[in-house]
Amino acid sequence: MARPDAGGLPAGPWDQRVxxxxxxxPTARLATYGQVAELLGAWxxxxxxxxxxxRLPLPTAIPWHRVVNARGxxxxxxxxxxxxxxxxxxxVAEGIPVDARGRLPLDRFRxxxxxxxxx
Numbered sequence: 128m129a130r131p132d133a134g135g136l137p138a139g140p141w142d143q144r145v146x147x148x149x150x151x152x153p154t155a156r157l158a159t160y161g162q163v164a165e166l167l168g169a170w171x172x173x174x175x176x177x178x179x180x181x182r183l184p185l186p187t188a189i190p191w192h193r194v195v196n197a198r199g200x201x202x203x204x205x206x207x208x209x210x211x212x213x214x215x216x217x218x219v220a221e222g223i224p225v226d227a228r229g230r231l232p233l234d235r236f237r238x239x240x241x242x243x244x245x246x
Contacts, residue, residue: 157218
């Protein structure tokens with residue numbers, strides 16, 4: 128996989144770790160920000176996972192859209208500048224139903240990776 132960057136600037140080690148893990152989430156599977164943090168050994172750093180994904184330049188091959196909040200929904204907010212709607216469309220295209228409020232059946236589509244994950 129090519130090394131992604133953040134707008135032409137080298138990505139930091141944390142971002143690289145997040146992106147490598149998220150790249151492993153299979154099609155039609157979901158993970159939460161907190162789940163990604165825990166798999167990286169960084170319990171409680173869900174927000175930092177979100178910021179690392181936000182720094183991804185779009186378009187990207189990394190499936191950032193498969194990471195959702197702990198409530199099993201897409202965070203719908205104007206500050207995302209439309210990426211919330213892109214995320215919704217990408218998930219629906221993978222066969223994951225999303226209701227009008229951005230909620231998903233997380234229990235049915237949650238990624239359960241084989242452990243331990245090796246990077």
